[in-house]
Amino acid sequence: MATDIAMPSLGDGVSEADVLHVLVEAGDDIAKGQTLIEVETDKATVEVPSDASGNVLKVHVKPGDTILGGNPIITINESSSEEAITSRSAQEIDNNASEQVPIDIPNNQMGYSAKPPINTHPHTTVSTQRETPVFASPSIRKLAREFGIDIYQVPGTGPGGRISENDVKLFSRAKQQTGRLSGLPSLPDFSTWGEVEEQPLPRIRKTIANNLSTSWSNIPHVTLNLDTDITDLEKTRQEVKQKFQAKGAKLTITPILVKALADTLSSHPRLNSSIDIANSRLILKKYINIGIATDTEKGLIVPVVKSAADKSLFDICVELSTLAAEARTGSIGPEFLVAGTFTISNLGGLGTTHFTPIVNFPEVGILGVGRAMQKPEYIGESLSPRLHLPLSLSFDHRAVDGADGAKFLQDLGDTLANMSLHLPK
Amino acid sequence: MTHTATTPSLVIIGAGPGGYPAAYLAADYGMEVTLIDKDPNPGGVCLYRGCIPSKALLHVSNILNDANSASEWGVQFDSPKIHLPSIRKQKDKIVSRLTNGLGAMAKQRNVTFMQGTAKFLDESTVRVSKTGDEPVDFTFDYAIISTGSHPSPLPGLDITDPRIMDSTSALELDEIPQSLLVIGGGYIGLELGSVYSALGSDVTVVEMANRLLPEVDPDLVKPLQSKLETTFTSILLETSVEDVSNDGDRLSVVMRSILGETTTDSYDKILVAVGRKPFSADLGLEMTNVKIDQNGFIDTNAQCKTAHNNIYAIGDVAGNPMLAHKATAEARIAIESIQGMTSSFDPAAIPAIVFTDPEIAWAGLTESQAKAKGISVETISFPWIASGRAMTVGHTDGLTKLVVEPSTQRVLGVGVVGYGAGELIGEGVLAIEMGSRVEDIALSIHPHPTLSETISEAAHLFFGHNPHYIQRK
Numbered sequence: 001m002a003t004d005i006a007m008p009s010l011g012d013g014v015s016e017a018d019v020l021h022v023l024v025e026a027g028d029d030i031a032k033g034q035t036l037i038e039v040e041t042d043k044a045t046v047e048v049p050s051d052a053s054g055n056v057l058k059v060h061v062k063p064g065d066t067i068l069g070g071n072p073i074i075t076i077n078e079s080s081s082e083e084a085i086t087s088r089s090a091q092e093i094d095n096n097a098s099e100q101v102p103i104d105i106p107n108n109q110m111g112y113s114a115k116p117p118i119n120t121h122p123h124t125t126v127s128t129q130r131e132t133p134v135f136a137s138p139s140i141r142k143l144a145r146e147f148g149i150d151i152y153q154v155p156g157t158g159p160g161g162r163i164s165e166n167d168v169k170l171f172s173r174a175k176q177q178t179g180r181l182s183g184l185p186s187l188p189d190f191s192t193w194g195e196v197e198e199q200p201l202p203r204i205r206k207t208i209a210n211n212l213s214t215s216w217s218n219i220p221h222v223t224l225n226l227d228t229d230i231t232d233l234e235k236t237r238q239e240v241k242q243k244f245q246a247k248g249a250k251l252t253i254t255p256i257l258v259k260a261l262a263d264t265l266s267s268h269p270r271l272n273s274s275i276d277i278a279n280s281r282l283i284l285k286k287y288i289n290i291g292i293a294t295d296t297e298k299g300l301i302v303p304v305v306k307s308a309a310d311k312s313l314f315d316i317c318v319e320l321s322t323l324a325a326e327a328r329t330g331s332i333g334p335e336f337l338v339a340g341t342f343t344i345s346n347l348g349g350l351g352t353t354h355f356t357p358i359v360n361f362p363e364v365g366i367l368g369v370g371r372a373m374q375k376p377e378y379i380g381e382s383l384s385p386r387l388h389l390p391l392s393l394s395f396d397h398r399a400v401d402g403a404d405g406a407k408f409l410q411d412l413g414d415t416l417a418n419m420s421l422h423l424p425k
Numbered sequence: 426m427t428h429t430a431t432t433p434s435l436v437i438i439g440a441g442p443g444g445y446p447a448a449y450l451a452a453d454y455g456m457e458v459t460l461i462d463k464d465p466n467p468g469g470v471c472l473y474r475g476c477i478p479s480k481a482l483l484h485v486s487n488i489l490n491d492a493n494s495a496s497e498w499g500v501q502f503d504s505p506k507i508h509l510p511s512i513r514k515q516k517d518k519i520v521s522r523l524t525n526g527l528g529a530m531a532k533q534r535n536v537t538f539m540q541g542t543a544k545f546l547d548e549s550t551v552r553v554s555k556t557g558d559e560p561v562d563f564t565f566d567y568a569i570i571s572t573g574s575h576p577s578p579l580p581g582l583d584i585t586d587p588r589i590m591d592s593t594s595a596l597e598l599d600e601i602p603q604s605l606l607v608i609g610g611g612y613i614g615l616e617l618g619s620v621y622s623a624l625g626s627d628v629t630v631v632e633m634a635n636r637l638l639p640e641v642d643p644d645l646v647k648p649l650q651s652k653l654e655t656t657f658t659s660i661l662l663e664t665s666v667e668d669v670s671n672d673g674d675r676l677s678v679v680m681r682s683i684l685g686e687t688t689t690d691s692y693d694k695i696l697v698a699v700g701r702k703p704f705s706a707d708l709g710l711e712m713t714n715v716k717i718d719q720n721g722f723i724d725t726n727a728q729c730k731t732a733h734n735n736i737y738a739i740g741d742v743a744g745n746p747m748l749a750h751k752a753t754a755e756a757r758i759a760i761e762s763i764q765g766m767t768s769s770f771d772p773a774a775i776p777a778i779v780f781t782d783p784e785i786a787w788a789g790l791t792e793s794q795a796k797a798k799g800i801s802v803e804t805i806s807f808p809w810i811a812s813g814r815a816m817t818v819g820h821t822d823g824l825t826k827l828v829v830e831p832s833t834q835r836v837l838g839v840g841v842v843g844y845g846a847g848e849l850i851g852e853g854v855l856a857i858e859m860g861s862r863v864e865d866i867a868l869s870i871h872p873h874p875t876l877s878e879t880i881s882e883a884a885h886l887f888f889g890h891n892p893h894y895i896q897r898k
Contacts, residue, residue, distance in 0.1 A: 029801055029832040055831075131798050132790065132830060132837055133773035137859045145767040160833035162860045 002057060003078045005036065005050055009069040017041045018334050019065045024074060028056045036073050037061060040334060054078040136163035147172040204299045215361040220397040223356040224405055227388040228413035230372060234387050236420035243424070249317035253372070254292065257344055258316050260419055261367060262288045262308035264412040265342060271408050272341050274362040275399040282399060291340030291360060292320065294327045302360065303327050304340040313423070348372065353390045364399040367412070368392035389416065432457045435763070436551050436565040438543040438708070441469020443571035443740030443752030445527055450760045452534040459537045459563055461553050466528035467538065470573050471749045472520060474593045479616055481516040482598065483780050486623030490782055494819060507624060513598055545709035548733060567735045567763050570715070570723060571752065572704040574741035579608060579697045582669055588676055589669065589695045592617060601625050602693035606678055608666055610637040612779040614698035618657065619781050627658040629692070631680060633665050638779060642792045644806065645785050645842040648822040652783060669695065703742045727769040728762035729755050737763070751775050774857040778847040783822055786850035789838035789857040790828050802837060803829045807883035809843050811894040814874040820844035825879035827863060827887065834862045845876055852880055863887045
């Protein structure tokens, strides 16, 4: 009988999710517990399992869709034990059986299209049962044993989900990497020395931890520091702040940084790229989307100002206020948390000076901003108080050479220093 | 006798198709190997009183059947003259040639072969006894138990009479009885029943289940059953043997049907073929911590290791299916495990063959097993009535069947009934082990005109098109 399998509630204030991958197709036989789709919420990426077994009649979602709790994901023909066997014996076929499994003999076209296409998605054949043998040849099973891995856990990428030698090797490598993370030395019992409190890690904390580990373990970081003189900029900002305020926008240093950064990136495309080592290529992005690392109650999230180079400072101001407010209340849509090309982390409000930000993978650069400070500076022969803003640029040294990074930071500093000339007065 | 400390020593008890390959492989790895068996040479039940002699006799019955059906082809033979001593001699010649060859092979590999029976004295000593000789004790680093199995007696049958045969004595072929009752409709009963039937006996088969070969899919048994219904005198299903008594020249047998009706009939000879039992008693296993289950099988893990770290068990004594090729495969796993390799017994398919006319062969998952386990499968069958090759050899009573996993379209099982089915099943095993999808088989060009084509014909039929057969809907 036909049954819909619906998106379960994601709970905890999460009402919708973006569909990242669809792992089943019409015609597939699915088992209870098998992953149907992967979705991304603003908190995490979640696999949605099937709560029934059967044959997929229709798939209602596609990658990119936004799905709400209760929306149908697929419709299946739910299997009962009587229907488990679909015999098509040439001699004993009956009418009912042939209706259940239509095998049209095409009149003018032959070949194998008479059967529904089978699923070749790499993630589909993690075996859930061991009653049927694993989909791998004996030599591949032997290889898995030699690597010390359970072949039933290896996802197959071959036709129909067959497990290849490469699948086993990739799985083994991935396992070793996870092993390194989980293979940290065990912690001592801290309660031996005094009272402790244990808090379970929320999903967002685990996501942050994973993302930062990915960045830190894969990206060779270099951090360059620079102080830029924003005395004039700050003076002008104070002057025009009221005008912005009157139109409902708050002109802080952050939107100015976004604008200056976007403009500088336009002439330094390498800093607005991603490096794809596996395919030996650098991917240069023709759009500049600036992420702003934002501290919220639940943890760090990064709202993104899209096409920042094409927007006016005023528009950026307005957008940033909205994004920051939504980020802090947790109501921000997931579409505003993706597609960043460069990130700003401004710790100035907390009194920090220079620091070493970690690049937000797969971007290649991040700008750390500290607290602006008055410093005495010689102008000609005389000392005068000047306002200096500490900038720290961390970049992926695989994609960007030190000299290129230094030139970029210098240009950014100059752009900021001269920003006052461009503020609407 | 003690072994030298430098090379690890291995004692293997039982030199059948598990024991002797284990011995030879271990010797090639440089181990000091002692191979023990009751028979004068390696070979075991398979070569001395199982697979090989029965196949030699089935060849004779095939010759007789072919000669008998030759008239359809315009060739008329006179009634055959059967010379039993010559048949026995030919069969024995094959057996001794093979077993002598294995004995010579043992010498060439420096495997010490000892004739006798072995018993564990403790977890590192085995005593070998041979009538008329002083027992010899061996200490070992490793031991492999490959003692095989023996025919089960009929429960409740308390008379001993030379006219009541088991498979071993039936293969001796002392005489051709006028009438023969085969108790048990499994593969041994049907194979030997076929031999005696072809040689002229009136054969009756009695089976407690509701069909012959209960472990085989019914559609594969059907052509064989139809054939046997014409060659055997009768096939009594859902019937059990209540009593056997001496009735002078003959044996009187009381049988009871499932409905409770009893009938009494008499036969010249009886063949008891109600299965085989593992050979695990009288081995002194109680002196070790080797465990055996309630059916007498030795408990082993995927490395063929018993509960004792240095004692392994392979073949029939280590569990079903009791088939020679399973024992041989386990022999390799056991020796490789001893060598410290990461080997594991994890076959996707162990083929089985019934060497009747027609033959039945299957590998991997059967449709019945899928049904019993609730595994969703699709099956496709190609009838040999549509095979040109089957017609030209006069054997259209066949069927080639694929059991397919719907989600991946990979082949999980293959079943064949028909002339030479046993020679076709190897392709099925390879397909299953390699994870072949039905399309892989369809796209692999099979030679024409052969019976192997029926496998690709079935694969094509799976996709709805076959030039030689239109599926009835």
